[in-house]
Amino acid sequence: xxxxxxxxxxxxxxxxxxxxxxxxxxxxxxxxxxxxxxxxxxxxxxxxxxxxxxxxxxxxxxxxxxxxxxxxxxxxxxxxxxxxxxxxxxxxxxxxxxxxxxxxxxxxxxxxxxxxxxxxxxxxxxxxxxxxxxxxxxxxxxxxxxxxxxxxxxxxxxxxxxxx
Numbered sequence: 473x474x475x476x477x478x479x480x481x482x483x484x485x486x487x488x489x490x491x492x493x494x495x496x497x498x499x500x501x502x503x504x505x506x507x508x509x510x511x512x513x514x515x516x517x518x519x520x521x522x523x524x525x526x527x528x529x530x531x532x533x534x535x536x537x538x539x540x541x542x543x544x545x546x547x548x549x550x551x552x553x554x555x556x557x558x559x560x561x562x563x564x565x566x567x568x569x570x571x572x573x574x575x576x577x578x579x580x581x582x583x584x585x586x587x588x589x590x591x592x593x594x595x596x597x598x599x600x601x602x603x604x605x606x607x608x609x610x611x612x613x614x615x616x617x618x619x620x621x622x623x624x625x626x627x628x629x630x631x632x633x634x635x636x
Contacts, residue, residue, distance in 0.1 A: 476554065476621065476625065477621045478560075478617075478618040478619075478621035478622050478625075479551050479554065481614045481615070481617045481618035481621065482547045482548075482550055482551045482564070482614070482615075482618050483551065484614050485543070485544070485547045485567075485611045485614050485615060485618075486544045486547050486548055488607045488610060488611050488614070489540050489541070489543055489544035489547075489607075489611070490544070491604075491607060492515060492540055492604050492607045492608075493514075493515050493516060493537075493540075494604075495514065495602060495603045495604035495607070496512045496513060496514040496518070496602040496603070496604055497513050497514050497515070497578070497583070497601075497602055497604045497605045498512075498513045498583050498586075498599055498600065498601055498602055498605055499511070499512055499513070499599075499600040499602055500513060500586065500587065500590055500597040500598070500599055500600075501597060501598040501600065502590055502594050502595045502596070502597035502598070503594070503595045504594045504595065509594075511529070511590075512529075512602070513529050513533075513583070513586060514529070514533075514602075514604060515532060515533050515536055515537050515540065515604075516532050516533075516537075517529045517530060517531065517532060533582065535577070536574070536577070536578060536582065539570060539573070539574040539577070540574065542570055543567055543570055543571050543574065543611070546563060546564075546566055546567035546570065547564070547567050547615075549563055550563040550564045550567065550618075557622055557625055557626045557629075558626070560622055561619060561622050561623070561626075564615060564618060564619055564622065565619070567615060568612070568615045568616075568619070571608060571611055571612055571615065572612065574608055575608045575609065575612065578605070578608065579605075583599065583601075583605075587599050
């Protein structure tokens with residue numbers, strides 16, 4: 473049945489994926505030529521004013537975008553596999569693995585790498601993790617909750633089959 477709790481958890485994962493596009497991931501604060509710059513880093517570049525020239529992010533973060541879209545697509549597929557719980561669990565495990573890779577790539581490579589690049593060119597930045605940076609961690613938690621609910625349903629069905 474599609475009205476199970478794991479469907480709700482996976483739907484929230486998809487909604488958080490959509491929300492990630494609208495919120496910044498990190499804010500880099502650094503000095504350049506005795507001026508203070510605050511650069512916002514997200515999946516899509518943001519221009520605060522028309523004359524502002526972004527120093528950190530000039531193009532979209534395509535690798536992060538494709539991973540988030542893959543996570544959303546796999547979660548949507550898992551929602552509609554409610555009749556085959558074992559396959560649903562495997563598909564959700566694949567999404568969980570992709571999301572774990574995404575979190576590691578985001579924190580260890582992209583944000584840390586950008587921080588080192590800014591330090592080499594301008595000055596050592598102060599990195600502030602924004603709201604969008606916490607969405608993947610929340611997605612991991614929601615996927616764990618969905619997997620637990622699927623396993624619980626599977627145990628319930630197996631126990632009722634034993635009684636017959």
